[in-house]
Amino acid sequence: MGAISRMNMMLSKDATVQESGFTNLLSISMGVDVFTADWLYCDRISSYVARMVSHNRTDSLLYSNLLSSALNELLETAFRCNGGVGSMTCRILRRGARDRIELEIPADDAVLAFFAETAAALARSDAADQYRAALFADGPVDPRMGLLELSVDYGADIEIAPIGSSAVLLAADFNLEPEAAHA
Amino acid sequence: MLDVLQHPFTVRFDENNQEFSIIGLVRPQTEYDLRDLTEKFRRAVGAVRGTLYVNVKRLVRINNVGFRVLSSLLVSSLEGRSDLRIEVVTSSVVGWSTRKFSVLSQLNPRIAVAEYDNDFYPGQAFVEDDNIIALLRTQTKLTWQHERDILPRHGLRPGMTVADVCCGIGDFAVLLHKQFDPARLVALDHSKPSLSYARKVAADFHIEGIEYVYGDASEMLLEDNQFDFVTCRHSLQIFDKPELILRELFRICKPGGRVYVTNEKVSHCLGEPRGESIQWTYSEVAKLVAHFNHDVEIGPKTRKLMIDTGFGEVKMETFMVTNTDSEPQDFADIIESWRELFAGKMATMRGDDAAFIARLRQGFDDHIYAALHPKGYAGWPIWVASGTKPL
Numbered sequence: 347m348g349a350i351s352r353m354n355m356m357l358s359k360d361a362t363v364q365e366s367g368f369t370n371l372l373s374i375s376m377g378v379d380v381f382t383a384d385w386l387y388c389d390r391i392s393s394y395v396a397r398m399v400s401h402n403r404t405d406s407l408l409y410s411n412l413l414s415s416a417l418n419e420l421l422e423t424a425f426r427c428n429g430g431v432g433s434m435t436c437r438i439l440r441r442g443a444r445d446r447i448e449l450e451i452p453a454d455d456a457v458l459a460f461f462a463e464t465a466a467a468l469a470r471s472d473a474a475d476q477y478r479a480a481l482f483a484d485g486p487v488d489p490r491m492g493l494l495e496l497s498v499d500y501g502a503d504i505e506i507a508p509i510g511s512s513a514v515l516l517a518a519d520f521n522l523e524p525e526a527a528h529a
Numbered sequence: 530m531l532d533v534l535q536h537p538f539t540v541r542f543d544e545n546n547q548e549f550s551i552i553g554l555v556r557p558q559t560e561y562d563l564r565d566l567t568e569k570f571r572r573a574v575g576a577v578r579g580t581l582y583v584n585v586k587r588l589v590r591i592n593n594v595g596f597r598v599l600s601s602l603l604v605s606s607l608e609g610r611s612d613l614r615i616e617v618v619t620s621s622v623v624g625w626s627t628r629k630f631s632v633l634s635q636l637n638p639r640i641a642v643a644e645y646d647n648d649f650y651p652g653q654a655f656v657e658d659d660n661i662i663a664l665l666r667t668q669t670k671l672t673w674q675h676e677r678d679i680l681p682r683h684g685l686r687p688g689m690t691v692a693d694v695c696c697g698i699g700d701f702a703v704l705l706h707k708q709f710d711p712a713r714l715v716a717l718d719h720s721k722p723s724l725s726y727a728r729k730v731a732a733d734f735h736i737e738g739i740e741y742v743y744g745d746a747s748e749m750l751l752e753d754n755q756f757d758f759v760t761c762r763h764s765l766q767i768f769d770k771p772e773l774i775l776r777e778l779f780r781i782c783k784p785g786g787r788v789y790v791t792n793e794k795v796s797h798c799l800g801e802p803r804g805e806s807i808q809w810t811y812s813e814v815a816k817l818v819a820h821f822n823h824d825v826e827i828g829p830k831t832r833k834l835m836i837d838t839g840f841g842e843v844k845m846e847t848f849m850v851t852n853t854d855s856e857p858q859d860f861a862d863i864i865e866s867w868r869e870l871f872a873g874k875m876a877t878m879r880g881d882d883a884a885f886i887a888r889l890r891q892g893f894d895d896h897i898y899a900a901l902h903p904k905g906y907a908g909w910p911i912w913v914a915s916g917t918k919p920l
Contacts (some may be wrong), residue, residue: 388556389554389556404728404741405742406742407715407717407740407742407750407751408622408623408742408743411590411623411625411750412624414590415592415624415625418556418592419592419593422592422593422594478632478636481593481600481632482597482600482601482604487559487560487593487594487597491593492592499629
């Protein structure tokens with residue numbers, strides 16, 4: 347965990363139960379400038395966090411692998427799409443078999459506009475077609491691709507909401523446990 | 530805390546088998562980061578006729594940047610190559626890969642996706658039979674009364690991080706958990722029915738802290754150098770390539786940690802009275818099992834296997850489960866299960882004639898007779914080997 351310890355992040359285990367019934371398992375907060383200094387942080391954070399919260403799932407190794415994949419896509423989205431200054435916060439919450447990942451990302455007008463467009467795209471009924479199109483499109487990677495995959499392949503409910511005018515909440519709820527049990 | 534393979538990925542092309550393998554973690558920032566993989570794949574495609582196997586069984590994770598590159602490579606490689614088809618070989622162990630790669634089959638029917646887990650090991654059907662569960666529980670009960678004293682001699686201490694590889698129905702892990710209170714206990718097996726049973730037992734008995742995980746012992750996703758003590762009991766003998774398993778046990782063991790294996794030499798099972806019949810049957814069982822590429826004579830060979838794998842300070846000892854140090858009926862029940870497995874299922878599958886099978890059964894019946902006879906003696910010898918992974 348050398349890479350993570352160098353990131354000056356704040357990690358807390360906070361078992362607060364929210365109104366939604368989700369319990370906050372852990373939070374990581376770090377300057378967005380630090381987070382975006384190295385692409386590998388997406389992988390390191392997702393692997394570490396997934397492991398931390400998977401030990402009591404049906405198959406800890408499988409669950410951790412799936413959760414890491416989902417979290418990594420969200421973190422890579424945040425890595426590519428952020429604006430302004432401030433902290434990036436990642437929270438993992440749990441309600442029974444359901445997990446929720448929340449990212450709070452500093453955002454400027456352009457980033458807020460991107461996420462508003464993405465929310466609209468995800469709400470459409472052709473998300474699977476959009477994902478496939480993004481996968482085989484020429485040119486640069488579509489930054490929406492990770493969110494489309496979470497929606498299509500993981501059956502995630504994705505919530506995107508501005509937090510005032512300088513941040514955005516990106517959240518994904520999903521249930522990986524039945525998949526783990528039947529894999 | 531990282532305990533899934535985290536190495537940078539590697540790619541291999543086996544021209545003989547026309548197999549392109551990607552192993553590890555592929556999470557590039559840009560497509561440019563995969564230029565080496567791209568070049569190797571294109572070269573491989575150029576050398577292949579017929580079917581190209583793309584092995585992603587140990588591709589633990591891939592992000593969408595990486596998947597986009599790989600998808601594009603697979604699809605474009607078929608363009609202008611009507612002779613070529615691609616079979617992507619996935620594993621359900623990693624969780625996501627079969628579903629993710631299936632999108633390529635929908636795009637091009639010459640890309641097939643095959644999950645290989647059902648063909649993990651030859652003879653798997655023998656060890657996944659639900660009827661075996663009772664046998665396994667009794668076996669563990671009888672061996673544990675020896676092993677609980679033997680394990681500390683081979684280095685197991687309370688508070689260690691422990692992996693029980695090929696944990697089966699998980700009963701050994703439960704006993705180990707109770708007796709040695711490990712800091713962490715991961716129990717891995719390739720049999721989903723066995724793991725389901727293990728989890729149910731743990732839940733029924735309110736046993737928490739054992740991580741039952743699904744995996745292939747010869748290609749585990751567990752990270753290198755993680756465990757103080759790794760156990761693998763009665764399992765090398767049911768794999769056709771036990772050296773692969775030992776190499777994996779070595780890999781996940783911490784330097785300075787120890788790996789502990791137990792195995793049989795089944796032809797040495799013994800009993801009196803009727804010793805001759807018993808001896809004949811168990812010698813034939815060894816040959817019968819060898820027909821299915823398993824070596825139930827491996828016990829005394831494990832010292833060499835461990836040394837060849839790189840272990841140091843290899844310790845060997847044997848113990849004998851007998852009708853005199855356990856309930857004779859328990860031992861008789863085990864022999865009865867062996868009779869049904871070997872003289873029933875396996876001999877029939879090999880195509881043995883009725884007279885041979887009858888004689889084979891008779892030896893088991895005589896062993897049961899010896900076990901239950903008030904003056905009889907029946908024994909089942911087991912070889913223990915352990916070794917240290919050098920610092």
